[in-house]
Amino acid sequence: MFQSRSKPTFFSASEKAIGDSDLRRKLANASGHHLEAAAQTRGEFPRYDEEREAARRIKADAIGRLDQLLLQLKQRLEANGCHVFFAADAAAARKYIVEVARRGGLKRAVKGKSMTTEEIELNPALERAGLEVVETDLGEYIVQLRHERPSHILTPAIHLSKEDVGTLFHERFGTSYTNEPERLTAVARENLRSTFLAADLGITGVNFAIAETGTLVLVENEGNGRFSSTLPDTFVAVMGIEKVIPRLADLSHFLEVLARAGTGQKITTYTNFITRPRGAGELDGPREIHVVILDNGRSAMLADPVMREALYCLRCGACLNACPVYRRIGGHAYGYAYQGPIGSIISPSLFGAEAGFLPFASTLCGACREICPVKIDIPKLLLHLRWKANQDGLKWPHAAVSARRAVVRFSGLARHPWTIRLLSRIAAWMVRPLARDGYVRWMPPPFNAWTRSRDFPVPKSAPRRKPAAKPHGL
């Protein structure tokens, strides 16, 4: 049901996605008016750039003394009565959470929106242990019902139209078909309300963990995080080691930029502060809080002075919205829990060499760097990862290797105008029979490396070139 183990290569998956005109329409529809609204919100806030700089400085400081802050966070959380577990990898995190559920005899889990639990593929592990796991973020709920993975870190069901959701709800719940988002949302609210009230385990991610007070901060719009962290008796929060910030006073700088970058809101509907379990006489809040602090490749990113910057990421999703590649192919083609530009730089560290092709899935246009609320230089990191892949003796995609070889040969040929003219004529003559609808989509080896990721327009009749006029002054 989760597909990440059997990965179609990025290139064939993205080709398929580009061919899916329906998907492209949905993506364009969803990101178009959204981008404008977000830009307007930022434009109306004169301090936006100052706040971005401040947020970036705080992250740089926090990541630069992560050891101290993690120790302080652990101590404060424990002093507040929370259990803290450091997980070296995804398997250790899953095992701990399954053990918490087993020990408490827990059966019904509700999840607030969390990318980190997608990263560690927690749901299948809990289901194998006999728990019922329900995603309660509307988008996550929809993709869970479809047995899919989220296609956007912020808007998981962005690849679906309201008609798709209407059909899904109609088939699954027998409610009368509607494509009105209000009525569909009402169906989900109704279904999930009773699920919340009956749940004995709540699981969410964490946006910020404040070392000074031992407080977990969770931002969201629907109330799924607030419900999941308020009603069930046991609450598990899963966070990467990079989520820690030093002080309460640091938080406002992040709140000022996070929603403005991600959704175009000034602030999200809910900012939840979770510090300690339910006290005597209190009506709500979990009786037991477990905080799982996950490494899973992050300390390796920290060790690389260039890659370290990727740990500043707030998971706002803005770089996906801005990315011309993401906007054409959607999230599923990337094949991992984190998609788009940020996914392409962190996935190789989190999911291993298998994801090493992702840094090549970019045009390096720089839109991600422009929009990032903490100004992560994503193109620089992509180039760094490409360079590293080259150093590691790889593993460049064949297309890139051949292209480089071809460019070297071409630069030799280009010095002889007559040769090149002759060769172009031969090439055009050979290629024309392969064309369909004006494009060459396939060529025999070794040229198939080129057509694998590009469609080639049919050459017109043999090119005639006049020698270039001599530039003046020579």
Add this chain to the structure above:
Amino acid sequence: MGAFVRIMAAVKTALGSEAKAGAANHQETRVTPPLVPGAQSAELVSSFARELEAVGGHFVGTFSATELSTRTLELADRIGALTVAIGAGVSFNTEPLANALEQRGREVIRCAPVGDEPARHALIERIARADLGIVEADCAIASTGTIAVTGTPARPNALTLLPPAALAIVRADRLRPDAAAALDSLGAETIANHRVAFITGPSRTADIEKLIVIGVHGPKQLHVLMVWPDDV
């Protein structure tokens, strides 16, 4: 414990020479505009009202403390709230308000510290069935239309979470210009000892085609009533 030591060692190694005790303790300088008592209040109130309404919330108005019961009853009438759950105030006694609601024939659920588990479950069930939850907010943020509520045994979080409508009462002198000032006035002590939530408008989603829908899990209506305290 093993993993903790290993991860800390990995982090220390990764940081290399930077990971020395007392490494740069960076502190941002504050850019929050100063709050001038009185002079800025009207401006803050109008900003708060505008921002709250922009996110789909409802600004009831600014009233003197003596009008609180009348205005709350009007609101309850207008939204057809028959059952009202109410928590203890932050700065004032909510009992007169609860009594006034009762005199007008409303069923009032008063939140008090719960004894045992059955009592706790019963109260959650009752609040979940209420039409309106009423709390006093600790403070509010003018630049975003946000209210900050702290959970206590007599003022549970459920009041602003379970009923389909919530009413927050805020003293006008507890209005802060921005999130930084609000966090500052709440203070680390409050954050560390209570379950705090910043709430900005009714629950919302944009998960279907990025179209905004109000009322997912939390309240579909969020009303805020501002009170000029008698002593200001």
